[in-house]
Amino acid sequence: MSDDNKHCLKLRRVGIDTYKENVAYLHRDCHLYRSAGFQALSKVEIHVDDNGRSILAVLNIVDDPRICGPEELGLGLEAFAQLQYPEGTPALIAHARPPGSISAVHRKIAGEPLDRADYAAIVREIAERRYAKIEMAAFLVACSEAGMDRDEVLYLTQAMVETGDQLSWNEPLVADKHCIGGIPGNRTSMLVVPIVAAHGMFIPKTSSRAITSPSGTSDTMEVLANVELPSELFNDIVRSQRGCLAWGGTSRLAPVDDILISVERPLSLDSPGQLVASILAKKVAAGATHLLVDIPMGPTAKVRTQQEAFRLRKLFEFVGDRIGLHLEVIITDGRQPIGRGIGPVLEARDVMQVLENHPDQPRDLREKALQLASRILEFDPDVRGGQGYLLARDILESGRALDKMQAIIELQGRNHSPPALGQLCHEVTAARAGVVSSIDNQQIARIARLAGAPMDQGAGVDLYCRLGDQVKAGEPLYAIRAEFPADFDFAREAAAADNGFAIGGEI
């Protein structure tokens, strides 16, 4: 193969994180680039020997030999990690054909429903990184809105489970809960897990960080304890405590879900089919047997009408039943944030107040957590129907939930120097007297994010009022907390333009 040697380039690791997309870098003077007619953003296939791994990557052309020389083939961090050969290894590149399943994507664009084999092929090729971002965008848009029937959602879910690892806990009942999101505050997992685990039910909840919200369970829990655990420690804690609030190194669970989210999120695509497939694939892969899904409904929630909530519930039930989950859906009040604090430090304060039965605890957060916990407790065959709530309340009021939380915090690794509340404080006040008639979840979340949450743990919004409260003109509605002046200004400007509160007619 003397002819091929002429085409060999030396692998080079290029220190650029291209986030879920493989990128290869060729120097503009590389003989291969010039002779083979690769164009920038062509997709190329890279392989090291005839039988070895090959990867696909998008091509960027480089003018600077400090990044990649004419005899080198640069690979971004993702691609380099995936190919798994050391720097300097001779490698070949060739024009890549589009992924074989792209023809199914074109059929989907043309309006045809796809079958189980189509979804399996698409998801497998996404897992193999054979899809470029724009190809995934094409797939997601084609599947968006009314574009997937419920069988298709099932096929997608199954394919996502099958292309990753699947945990098995050897427990008869592995409980989990999931909220579809969109409501600021709402840190119920940090209450539900201690209550349920204190009852002895097995709830190995893997928590995630905020993607577009001001705080996720992991962000808030991190105020109190370490949340990034090696999987052995995660498993040990779950075994001993029956519950955990951490990230247990589960990146191999339904990995295609993470890849698709990296395209959905910047596109703000959020179709019901993708939502259901994404949530259920992760839960099944994580070994859950029983799942409670929380769908908050309200004018500024993700789900805005009863009809929409109903359709989503049916879709969850359809897929859940067929994928072997005992699944229940609860539709909750999503008209306003839950709890007072929005942002990691503020939310951790609320959670601990509820666990400690503090007199000033946010009653709405407590009430919602008890509702969710009661439904999960009733998954237990030994709990009589209708007794879940009393049981949950007893566990909370007796301090057993707090004890459980403290035990979990100790084992995860207590944060002995917890972050402080942001020192910059600005109170947003009511422009007129009246009754709080609406609170815009999205605007409040946006202000909290602009203030710095979740990266600045002490930043966020601290709500003083709720729907139905009477306020006087000039009375503070909430405080913005920030750590850095620039963020503080951004958040104040956003609140000045629209503070997210509507005050109804004077009383």
Place this chain on the structure above:
Amino acid sequence: MSDDNKHCLKLRRVGIDTYKENVAYLHRDCHLYRSAGFQALSKVEIHVDDNGRSILAVLNIVDDPRICGPEELGLGLEAFAQLQYPEGTPALIAHARPPGSISAVHRKIAGEPLDRADYAAIVREIAERRYAKIEMAAFLVACSEAGMDRDEVLYLTQAMVETGDQLSWNEPLVADKHCIGGIPGNRTSMLVVPIVAAHGMFIPKTSSRAITSPSGTSDTMEVLANVELPSELFNDIVRSQRGCLAWGGTSRLAPVDDILISVERPLSLDSPGQLVASILAKKVAAGATHLLVDIPMGPTAKVRTQQEAFRLRKLFEFVGDRIGLHLEVIITDGRQPIGRGIGPVLEARDVMQVLENHPDQPRDLREKALQLASRILEFDPDVRGGQGYLLARDILESGRALDKMQAIIELQGRNHSPPALGQLCHEVTAARAGVVSSIDNQQIARIARLAGAPMDQGAGVDLYCRLGDQVKAGEPLYAIRAEFPADFDFAREAAAADNGFAIGGEI
């Protein structure tokens, strides 16, 4: 603004060509990245002072200070050129909001038709590079297939014309022709332009390079002459000769078309609406007043049925009429390649044979060129209806077309060392005796590309047989020509798997 200074980074040019997408590079240790919570593939807005230009870019995170240091903000070549500030300039970055018109894209995804203002806003923001590739992919998929009504195609076309330069030739009649593509060979422009210009009609045809085909007019013309001309020279040649076959530096004509094509092409999206808008926007921007559109129809052409051809014709006519073009559509035989040669050198040979009235000239190429030229000549009010064909034939047979071509070649700059035909030659033979019953345009094009066309100018396919020809078993159907052994092997393998010819029952 002492607070902002803290956030300033020094601009740095990063020598990476990211092809029609702005990319910014931040070091992982950059204080701004850490504090502001930018994630890889976030979109950021970059500005230099409060009133200056700002650009949007996708963010990549860098680990290597040779690419971009912690105090620097790296910009890829496209982004750096667009911002137009020197290296070292202090710059600010902020989270970018999605382009304002993305809400219209979401409405389109949901199935709503968009109005003129929507298309204007989308196209303007694409021109300003405020769209990421995945956002453009979302837009294109949403518009694909039956997704655009004809008013929408008109709005898109108008918006694309308005966001770029528009040439004005101060001529009463500016003729142009365009083929929608898909047929290998088919180099009619290199015959039509000399015939029409020899008649004195004004035809400043901007030629393009092959995108996915084995050769474009520019690639073939480059065998004979220089094709990348400064716009002054292009204009001078057009003025003196009434025609030209070159690229005249017209990148500012309907630039959004080029940007969208950079996403459509890798996705193989080719919807009628996008096709019509793309072609007509470029023609109107280039100052054409009269346009002949060639739609080849055949089982392996882009347009496969009479019905499809008819719909496409109507769409061209609808938009053409409303955008002020005198537009005619001709539906031609697209069942097989046109001419014998496929690839730059081979096609240039065919073209010159026709112009020289060579006894072995490919008759089909000559005939098609005469048909097209006759329709364009009849745009001239002084040419009597039905006389165009005789006029075109006379110009060709008299040698006036050849003279015109030679004059154009001289002025563009004759290639005095024209490339040779590829030295590697493999003849593909008929497996059985019979009649050639079909020739697959796509497979023949693919083999020619694998052989190296258009980058290797001497590579390609030289056809010996046409539809209806009788062949004996073992008789050569065509030759593969290549310059490099690796490409030669690829092409031979592809032909061995499927040679693109079907031979019907023995006679």
